[in-house]
Amino acid sequence: MAADNAEPTAVEMPAPQVRERLIQGVGGVPALFIGLLFLLIATAVFFAAGTVQGGARAGVIALGVVIVLGALLGLCGLTTIAPGQARVIQLFGHYKGTLRHEGLRYVNPLTDRTRISTRIRNLETQTAKVNDFDGNPIEIAAVVVWQVQDTAQAMFEVDDFEEFVAIQTETAVRHIANSYPYDNHNTDGLSLRDNADEITAKLSAEIGVRVESAGVRVIESRITRLAYAPEIAQAMLRRQQAGAVVAARTRIVEGAVGMVEMALSRLEEGDLVELDDERRAAMVSNLLVVLCSEQATQPVVNTGSLYQ
Numbered sequence: 001m002a003a004d005n006a007e008p009t010a011v012e013m014p015a016p017q018v019r020e021r022l023i024q025g026v027g028g029v030p031a032l033f034i035g036l037l038f039l040l041i042a043t044a045v046f047f048a049a050g051t052v053q054g055g056a057r058a059g060v061i062a063l064g065v066v067i068v069l070g071a072l073l074g075l076c077g078l079t080t081i082a083p084g085q086a087r088v089i090q091l092f093g094h095y096k097g098t099l100r101h102e103g104l105r106y107v108n109p110l111t112d113r114t115r116i117s118t119r120i121r122n123l124e125t126q127t128a129k130v131n132d133f134d135g136n137p138i139e140i141a142a143v144v145v146w147q148v149q150d151t152a153q154a155m156f157e158v159d160d161f162e163e164f165v166a167i168q169t170e171t172a173v174r175h176i177a178n179s180y181p182y183d184n185h186n187t188d189g190l191s192l193r194d195n196a197d198e199i200t201a202k203l204s205a206e207i208g209v210r211v212e213s214a215g216v217r218v219i220e221s222r223i224t225r226l227a228y229a230p231e232i233a234q235a236m237l238r239r240q241q242a243g244a245v246v247a248a249r250t251r252i253v254e255g256a257v258g259m260v261e262m263a264l265s266r267l268e269e270g271d272l273v274e275l276d277d278e279r280r281a282a283m284v285s286n287l288l289v290v291l292c293s294e295q296a297t298q299p300v301v302n303t304g305s306l307y308q
Helices: 028-049 055-075 151-156 161-179 196-214 230-269 277-292
Strands: 078-081 085-091 094-099 103-106 112-117 121-124 128-131 137-148 216-228
Touching: 028 055, 028 078, 028 103, 078 085, 085 151, 094 151, 112 151, 121 161, 128 161, 137 161, 137 196, 151 196, 161 196, 161 216, 196 216, 230 277
Parallel strands: none
Antiparallel strands: 078 103, 085 094, 085 112, 121 137, 128 137, 137 216
């Protein structure tokens, strides 16, 4: 069966142009104190300017303004990083590195610092109506647990990594639904309903292949909704009920035949009664009717001879 060997699609993604490079930055607390110190110095310079007369006063004020601007520019380099977050550092369009160190850090104040969450996230797809391997319309939805692993790839390899993950996840769910039947109907091979663990493992693998170029790691995926589409649900329910009835009848007949064989064998071993072929066939027929009947049988007591 073609669905038995279905594997995640080998998606050919371009090789990443940039990889994450960690940087430590400088401790932010000393930089903060230095910036505040320069602001105090600038304040002292402004006070001193009030005691200076003539043209030198303007020069002192200009010096104070320069010190204030320099201090404010320096303080712009302070960056706070919370747990589960990272900052992608760029300088004039060039990637300089990723800052993951928690707390207050100091970097070049001229750089751009983009915040990216590295926390574990959930993505639940919308319920999609697709055709399974047998062509039956089904409704399927899944939830994916994922995390940004490479911030540089998430930032620069795709336009919007969150939207990219959502679209690729939906694509993978639809592909998995097309590759396997909803129910194997007593045939060999995987099915969406009967092999949940194997199917979700293949779904996780395919999503992981699709989103790897965005620097995303798939932790787990699960199918949260799986059902026949409403237009065929009633017919498929009757089919399942019919299959259950057939399976039950088959089990009953197998048990009845075994009991008949055992009864005949015990009668012959104990020499309790000797039956010819005709009487043996009648006994087998009667026993099968009794054992396979859904209603209680009414016994008939024969008061005559064995053959009357």
